[in-house]
Amino acid sequence: MLRLQKLTKTYKTGDQALKAIDLDVPKGQVLALIGPSGAGKSTLIRCINRLVEPTSGEVLLEDVNLVKLGSGALRKARREMGMIFQEYALVERLTVMENVLSGRLGYVGFWRSFLRRYPQSDVDEAFRLLDRVGLLHMADKRADELSGGQRQRVGICRALIQNPKLLLVDEPTASLDPKTSRQIMRLITELCLERGLAAIINIHDVALAQMFVPRVVGLRFGEIVYDGLPTGLTPDKLTEIYGEEDWEATIEKVDEDEEIEAAE
Amino acid sequence: MSHLELDDMLGKGWRKPAFVKNSMLRWTLIGGFVAYLIAAFMTIEVNWSRVYEGLDRGWAFVLAFTSPDFISRWSDIWSGLLESIVMTVASSVVGILISIPIGLGAARNIAPLPVYVICRGIVAISRALQEIIVAILLVAIFGFGPLAGFLTLSFATIGFLSKLLAEDIEAMDKVQAEAIKASGARWMQWINYGVQPQVMPRLVGLSMYRIDINFRESAILGLVGAGGIGATLNTAFDRYEYDTAAAILILIIGIVMVLEYLSGIIRARVQ
Numbered sequence: 001m002l003r004l005q006k007l008t009k010t011y012k013t014g015d016q017a018l019k020a021i022d023l024d025v026p027k028g029q030v031l032a033l034i035g036p037s038g039a040g041k042s043t044l045i046r047c048i049n050r051l052v053e054p055t056s057g058e059v060l061l062e063d064v065n066l067v068k069l070g071s072g073a074l075r076k077a078r079r080e081m082g083m084i085f086q087e088y089a090l091v092e093r094l095t096v097m098e099n100v101l102s103g104r105l106g107y108v109g110f111w112r113s114f115l116r117r118y119p120q121s122d123v124d125e126a127f128r129l130l131d132r133v134g135l136l137h138m139a140d141k142r143a144d145e146l147s148g149g150q151r152q153r154v155g156i157c158r159a160l161i162q163n164p165k166l167l168l169v170d171e172p173t174a175s176l177d178p179k180t181s182r183q184i185m186r187l188i189t190e191l192c193l194e195r196g197l198a199a200i201i202n203i204h205d206v207a208l209a210q211m212f213v214p215r216v217v218g219l220r221f222g223e224i225v226y227d228g229l230p231t232g233l234t235p236d237k238l239t240e241i242y243g244e245e246d247w248e249a250t251i252e253k254v255d256e257d258e259e260i261e262a263a264e
Numbered sequence: 265m266s267h268l269e270l271d272d273m274l275g276k277g278w279r280k281p282a283f284v285k286n287s288m289l290r291w292t293l294i295g296g297f298v299a300y301l302i303a304a305f306m307t308i309e310v311n312w313s314r315v316y317e318g319l320d321r322g323w324a325f326v327l328a329f330t331s332p333d334f335i336s337r338w339s340d341i342w343s344g345l346l347e348s349i350v351m352t353v354a355s356s357v358v359g360i361l362i363s364i365p366i367g368l369g370a371a372r373n374i375a376p377l378p379v380y381v382i383c384r385g386i387v388a389i390s391r392a393l394q395e396i397i398v399a400i401l402l403v404a405i406f407g408f409g410p411l412a413g414f415l416t417l418s419f420a421t422i423g424f425l426s427k428l429l430a431e432d433i434e435a436m437d438k439v440q441a442e443a444i445k446a447s448g449a450r451w452m453q454w455i456n457y458g459v460q461p462q463v464m465p466r467l468v469g470l471s472m473y474r475i476d477i478n479f480r481e482s483a484i485l486g487l488v489g490a491g492g493i494g495a496t497l498n499t500a501f502d503r504y505e506y507d508t509a510a511a512i513l514i515l516i517i518g519i520v521m522v523l524e525y526l527s528g529i530i531r532a533r534v535q
Contacts, residue, residue: 049446078448089443093461102457106448113453155443162447 001027001198002048002166007057009043009222017043019222020057025166030192030199032209032230035219036242041202044219045168048200049081050074061166079106082159084188086171088151092144096135096154099143100126103161122161129157133187149180153187160191167192167199173208181205185212206233328506329514337500337508344496345515348482351413351492356475358414359421364467366422367429374433374459383426390423395481399490410491417478417485424477428470429463436462468534472527476520483516 002025009018017040025031033041046052048059050066059066066077082103090099104122105113112118118126130136133153143151152172159167172188173181185201189212192199203209209216210230218226218233218241226237284290334341369375369383395416402412436459444458486494493512500509 051442051446075448075450078446081446083443083446085439085443087439089439091440091444091457091461092437093464094457098457102444102449103447105444105450105453105457110450110452110456113449114456158443158447168446 001025001062003060005058007047008055009047010055017222021224025198028196028198030189030213031215031217032213033200033202033217033219034206034209039219040222041219042170045170045200045202048168049078075106079162080164081166081168082162082164084155084159084169084172086174088155090143090151090154094143096141096143097126097139099154100157100161103158125161129160133157148176152184167197169199169201171202181208325506328510331507332511332514333507334511340496341512344493347410348492351410351417351482352475352479355414355417355421356478359418360425360471363422363425363429366426370426370430371433387423387427390419395420396488399485399488403489408489413482413485413490413492416490417481421474425470425474429467432463432466433459465534469531472530476523479519
């Protein structure tokens with residue numbers, strides 16, 4: 001359903017964040033993207049919905065090449081891709097309901113959105129989603145009154161109300177405690193299963209990824225160095241992904257050991 | 265810089281590194297500045313006998329505040345005050361409405377480069393021309409009266425508000441706006457959902473402050489013939505009617521204090 005072909009991103013500074021990435025994501029598959037900081041995980045998912053413009057290569061979403069789209073067609077294509085962010089990225093001064101409904105912006109006209117007069121079907125769906133994540137009673141609270149886990153749930157509702165085919169998830173648990181992290185990962189994978197959604201989840205917690213997803217892709221210096229089952233992540237493979245020759249090598253090694261223990 | 269071992273550093277004491285590293289240069293700069301300051305003060309001539317004479321006049325002025333005369337020129341004061349308020353409200357509304365699009369255009373993170381350059385240019389021109397200079401020019405074009413004052417204040421509001429609004433937009437949280445963009449929003453929807461909520465409290469606060477400034481400026485612009493309470497005040501000074509002038513100043517102070525109080529309440533509500 002989603003196919004990346006020779007996707008490359010070179011930043012103006014000359015840093016090559018992605019080096020000719022090839023990746024296939026079939027319909028309904030949830031995969032985790034792991035790798036050290038700076039490996040290009042964030043750049044990769046942002047190149048898919050073009051929050052970051054790829055330098056070359058193709059992004060095919062159901063055979064439409066997103067890289068070639070003009071601004072109008074790109075907006076239409078973005079409706080098909082829900083995004084969930086690291087620090088939740090809710091608009092803090094808007095209410096929970098406004099944040100959820102903002103996922104419908106690609107479908108409604110300017111005046112409707114400006115006057116907050118959304119179609120009844122959108123409002124109903126927003127209520128249903130909030131109820132699904134257990135936040136219906138918070139609908140009129142301002143987003144900045146919520147706790148981290150609650151905010152991320154609202155972020156999930158905002159992505160799902162777009163009725164997307166694909167979820168792009170950028171470090172969903174990075175600012176959450178371990179218990180909430182698991183709950184959020186469980187919620188995301190459950191909802192993907194319910195709706196038959198494909199998802200790419202950037203995550204640096206390898207143990208957490210292994211717990212919830214059927215496929216793991218390891219990224220290192222902008223290249224895919226692992227693609228397979230979570231059980232195939234041996235200590236050797238993790239060393240290959242996280243590397244030992246960079247100056248952070250010792251720190252990384254400690255991290256890896258912990259993660260491997262946790263995984264076992 | 266050689267690498268220092270811990271043993272060399274223990275017991276050595278520690279100071280924050282100086283901003284200017286070269287100590288010769290540092291002390292030259294400090295010494296030069298102090299010398300300039302002393303020289304500068306010495307060039308300001310003070311005519312002490314003139315100051316002594318002036319003290320009486322100043323004292324008369326201050327005394328006038330104890331017996332402000334609202335009555336004898338009340339109709340002049342009232343019409344001047346109304347004119348100032350009309351000028352303030354009209355110029356603030358027009359100025360703020362024009363400032364918002366220019367402010368959006370002057371924010372580097374949301375405007376394309378050509379738009380940015382043009383909008384920054386407008387801001388720079390508006391800020392470079394001081395109100396009094398603009399007022400003198402506009403009085404020359406449109407004649408005496410509040411029209412010149414209204415246009416002057418609108419023009420000044422644009423420079424002030426657009427600049428500060430643009431700076432607030434540039435300092436906003438990029439990710440919140442990014443999330444709205446990722447949903448497939450149009451540009452206007454993106455501004456309305458992703459940018460506006462972030463800058464609204466500041467925009468409201470700055471607007472209230474600008475209304476305050478516009479009212480005070482309207483008292484000054486009268487001095488160059490641009491209408492308002494300033495014209496009445498100027499006349500009072502010309503006639504040495506310090507009691508009337510005091511009444512006008514008390515009214516201005518009162519209105520500014522009311523505006524200050526209102527702006528506090530409004531800003532607290534939009535936070």
